[in-house]
Amino acid sequence: xxEFDSGGMAWMMVASALVLLMTPGLAFFYGGxxxxxxxxxxxxxxxxxxxxxxxxxxLWGYSLAFGxxxxxxxxxxxxxxxxxxMTSTDPxxxxxxxxxxxxxxxxxxxxxxxxxxxxxxxxTYLIFITLWVTLVYAPVCHWVWGGGWIxxxxxxxxxxxxxxxxxxxxxxxxxxxLVAAWMVGKxxxxxxxxxxxxxxxxxxxxxxxxxxxxxxxxxxxELAADGVAANAFLTTNTAAAMAALTxxxxxxxxxxxxxxxxxxxxxxxxxVAITPACxxxxxxxxxxxxxxxxxxxxxxxxxxxxxxxDDALVVFGVHGVGGAWGALMTGVFAAEAIGGVKGLIExxxxxxxxxxxxxxxxxxxxxxxxxxxxxxxxxxxxxxxxEPEETELAGLDVNIHGERGYIADGAx
Numbered sequence: 001x002x003e004f005d006s007g008g009m010a011w012m013m014v015a016s017a018l019v020l021l022m023t024p025g026l027a028f029f030y031g032g033x034x035x036x037x038x039x040x041x042x043x044x045x046x047x048x049x050x051x052x053x054x055x056x057x058x059l060w061g062y063s064l065a066f067g068x069x070x071x072x073x074x075x076x077x078x079x080x081x082x083x084x085x086m087t088s089t090d091p092x093x094x095x096x097x098x099x100x101x102x103x104x105x106x107x108x109x110x111x112x113x114x115x116x117x118x119x120x121x122x123x124t125y126l127i128f129i130t131l132w133v134t135l136v137y138a139p140v141c142h143w144v145w146g147g148g149w150i151x152x153x154x155x156x157x158x159x160x161x162x163x164x165x166x167x168x169x170x171x172x173x174x175x176x177x178l179v180a181a182w183m184v185g186k187x188x189x190x191x192x193x194x195x196x197x198x199x200x201x202x203x204x205x206x207x208x209x210x211x212x213x214x215x216x217x218x219x220x221x222e223l224a225a226d227g228v229a230a231n232a233f234l235t236t237n238t239a240a241a242m243a244a245l246t247x248x249x250x251x252x253x254x255x256x257x258x259x260x261x262x263x264x265x266x267x268x269x270x271x272v273a274i275t276p277a278c279x280x281x282x283x284x285x286x287x288x289x290x291x292x293x294x295x296x297x298x299x300x301x302x303x304x305x306x307x308x309x310d311d312a313l314v315v316f317g318v319h320g321v322g323g324a325w326g327a328l329m330t331g332v333f334a335a336e337a338i339g340g341v342k343g344l345i346e347x348x349x350x351x352x353x354x355x356x357x358x359x360x361x362x363x364x365x366x367x368x369x370x371x372x373x374x375x376x377x378x379x380x381x382x383x384x385x386x387e388p389e390e391t392e393l394a395g396l397d398v399n400i401h402g403e404r405g406y407i408a409d410g411a412x
Contacts, residue, residue: 004089005089005090005091005224007225008091008092008224008225009089009091009096010225011091011220011224011225011229012091012092012096012099012100012220012223013096013099014216015100015215015216015217015219015220016096016099016100016102016103016216016220017216018212018213018214018215018216018217018220019100019103019104019107019213019216019217019220020050020103020106020213021209021212021213021216022103022107022209022210022213022214022216022217023046023047023049023050023106023107023110024046024047024050024209025205025206025207025208025209025210025212025213026046026107026110026111026206026210027042027043027045027046027047027110027206028043028202028203028205028206028209029202029203029205029206029207029209029210029264029268030042030043030045030046030113030114030117030206030313031043031199031202031206031405032197032198032199032200032201032202032203032204032205032206033114033195033196033197033203033261033312033313034117034118034196034197034198034312034313035118035191035196035198035395036198036199036405036406037394037395037396037397037398037405038117038118038395038396038397039198039199039202039397039405039406040396040397040401040403040404040405041117041118041122041396041397041400041401042113042117042118044122044401045110045113045117045120045122045125046110046113048122048125048126048129049106049107049109049110049129050106050110052126052129052130053102053105053106053109053129053133054102054106056105056130056133056134057098057101057102057105057106058080058081058098058102059079059080060076060079060134061102061105061133061134061137061138062078062081062098062101062102063075063076063077063078063079063082064076064134064138064139064142065101065105065137065138065139065141065142065145065146066078066097066101066141066142066145066146067142067146068147069142069146071143071148071149071152072139072142072143072148072149073138073139073142073148074138074142074146081095081098084098091223091224091225092223092224097223100220100223101141101145103216104141104165104168104169104217105133105137105141107169108133108137108165108168108169108172108173109129109132109133109137109173111169111170111173111174111177111315111319112129112132112173112176112177112180112315113125114177114311114312114313114314114315115177115178115180115181115184115311115312115313115315115316116177116180116181116184116312116385117312117313118187118191118312118392118396119184119185119187119188119386119387119392119396120180120184120385120386120387121383121384121385121386121387122396122400122401123383124377124383124384124385127377127383128373128374128377131373131377132176132369132370132373135369135373136172136176136365136366136369136370136373137168137172139365140167140168140172140362140365140366141168143358143361143362144159144160144162144167144168144358145162145168150354150357150358150361153354154353154354154357155350155353155354155357156350156354158341158350158351158354159354160327160351160354160355160357160358161276161277161280161327161330161331161334161339161341161351161354161355162276162327162330162358163218163221163232163275163276163277163278163279163280163330163339164217164218164220164221164232164275164276164278164279165217165221165275165276166272166273166275166276166277166323166324166326166327166330167276167323167324167327167358167359167362168362169275169323170272170275170319170320170322170323170326171319171320171323171324171327171359171362171363171366172323172362172366173315173319173320173366174315174316174318174319174320174321174322174323174324175316175320175362175363175366175367175370176366176367176370177311177315177316177319177320178309178311178315178316178320178367179366179367179370179371179374180370180374181309181310181311181312181315181316182309183371183374183375183378183385184374184385184386185310185385185386186310187310187312187392188389188392188393189392189393191312192310193305193308193310194305195261195312195313195314197261200260200261203260203261203264204260204264206264207264207265207267207268210267210268210271211240211267211271214236214240214271214275215233215236215237217275218232218233218235218236218274218275218278218279219232219233219236219278221278221279222279228279228338228339229279231278231279231282231338232278232279234283234286235274235277235278235281235282235283235285235286236271236274236275236278236286238274238283238286238287238290239270239271239273239274239277239278239286239287239289239290239293240267240270240271240274240290241267241270241290242270242286242287242289242290242291242294243266243267243269243270243271243273243290243291243293243294244263244264244266244267244270244294245266246266246290246291246294246295247262247263247265247266247267247269247294247297247298248262248263248266250262250294250295250298251263251298254298265297265301265314265318266294266297266298268318268322269293269294269297269318269322270289270290270293270294272293272318272319272322272323272326273289273290273293273322273323273325273326273329274286274289274290274326275323275326276323276326276327276330277289277326277329277330277333277334279338279339280330280333280334280335280338280339280341280343281330281333281334281335281338281339281343282333282335282337282338284333285329285332285333285334285335288329288333289325289326289329289333292325292329293322293325293326293329296321296322296325297317297318297321297322297325300314300316300317300318300321301314301317301318303317304316304317320363324359324363327355327358327359328352328355328356328359330343330355331343331344331351331352331354331355331356332344332345332352333345334346334348334351387399387400
């Protein structure tokens, strides 16, 4: 009998809990960025994902993502976790792997919601994320982590590098967010194209919870308590700190104000960009990734403001662009001494090509299938995408959930 790795099991259970904590962190982050009349509805998008995704994951999501299947998608051999060892003590397999990966399936669709907050129909949203995880997240997850075509390599035996989800999670969600923002339409009432944060402390709290939970997200993806996990922890923290500082400086130079929301956004951009790289690069690479991603995402955010697409909380600018940039920089800064793979700087240009293929394929697939899903939902009687104008102007909290985030004017 193999020796029971109690430390590894304990670490993976903690890492899974940390990843789950990221979704409430996202709820606070997004909730603080919207208007007060929509704080409950915005946070409910994330909370609903915490309720719905675990059910889908154990029924068919895990099987489609990690079942043997083919090069494109898994199968239904693990429906309701059939064939999974439910008493396994292996921290990198069986029930523990199902739990850990299930947390990723929760936060990924929740990320998309920042693009269409304050106007998307909640009932349609529940159907949308069910279809999206089934038809978009699970296949892309299978491509990269489930033995699919990307993991097998296009230009050689070495597949693309995505340690913890730069493409599977962030670029995937970012592409969907861009399409969703365009299809749902702009917010009414003069908020289109702007962030109207009503509660900056919520934003800071949310970013802090995300930062904390991200250690489980990234270091946990090693699936072991070892040196690679420790390096992933260190590079994650380093990149986030560098990105937050960089965004703070850029904001100060550009606007004359060192924005707290900007610093929080920069930290998240750094976390996004280091996600695919954290187990492959050293701290020097992490510093460069954190520095450059804030510049790239700041420019992307400015571009989104002028684009005419109302991506309300700049999900594409941070998660889409940040995820793509991080994936590309992984191919540049990968260090053989850290993860066993050379990057461009060490003379391996082929890995950059692998990263580019993954970026383009993920973006194209997510965008096209998201468009199809939303188009179908928009024409089904009784569904549709955007709330009626009077409901939106009055606020979604009271009209959709029958509740307020705050007591107004001292009322009971």
